[in-house]
Amino acid sequence: MTIYFYKVKDEYGEFSNFSKHGFEVDGLYWKTSEHYFQAYKFVGDDHFETIRQAKTPMDAANFGRDRSKPLRSDWELVKEEIMYDAVWNKFTQNPELAELLLSTNDEIIIEKRQVIITGDVEKMGLEEMHWVKY
Numbered sequence: 001m002t003i004y005f006y007k008v009k010d011e012y013g014e015f016s017n018f019s020k021h022g023f024e025v026d027g028l029y030w031k032t033s034e035h036y037f038q039a040y041k042f043v044g045d046d047h048f049e050t051i052r053q054a055k056t057p058m059d060a061a062n063f064g065r066d067r068s069k070p071l072r073s074d075w076e077l078v079k080e081e082i083m084y085d086a087v088w089n090k091f092t093q094n095p096e097l098a099e100l101l102l103s104t105n106d107e108i109i110i111e112k113r114q115v116i117i118t119g120d121v122e123k124m125g126l127e128e129m130h131w132v133k134y
Helices: 033-042 046-052 057-064 075-092 095-103
Strands: 003-005 023-025 028-030 109-117 123-130
Touching: 023 033, 023 075, 028 033, 033 046, 033 057, 033 075, 046 057, 075 095
Parallel strands: 003 109
Antiparallel strands: 023 028, 109 123
């Protein structure tokens, strides 16, 4: 059986980047993995701390998606590693999450969310982010 998750309040919602399972990295506390991921788009910028301190994960996401601020120049090269670091720290520092993840055994876990795809035509699509357990 494949496990799908997206909303925090749904089954396996703890896997969402918006779930309130904080963690610490390099002496900084992160409220959610969404805060961490979005802030790292702006390392060395005041926007980094604004996002880290954002009240909610949605606020962090909105700040991070604000294109009036330029992304770090290597973002496309490092974004997957940053997400890996966020998820790794979230699950290793919250034992109840590690236990939940391990309870899924060999099931495939997919974040399923709607996104707007733009180009010549706008349409709604489904984007899947596949998780790999090591």
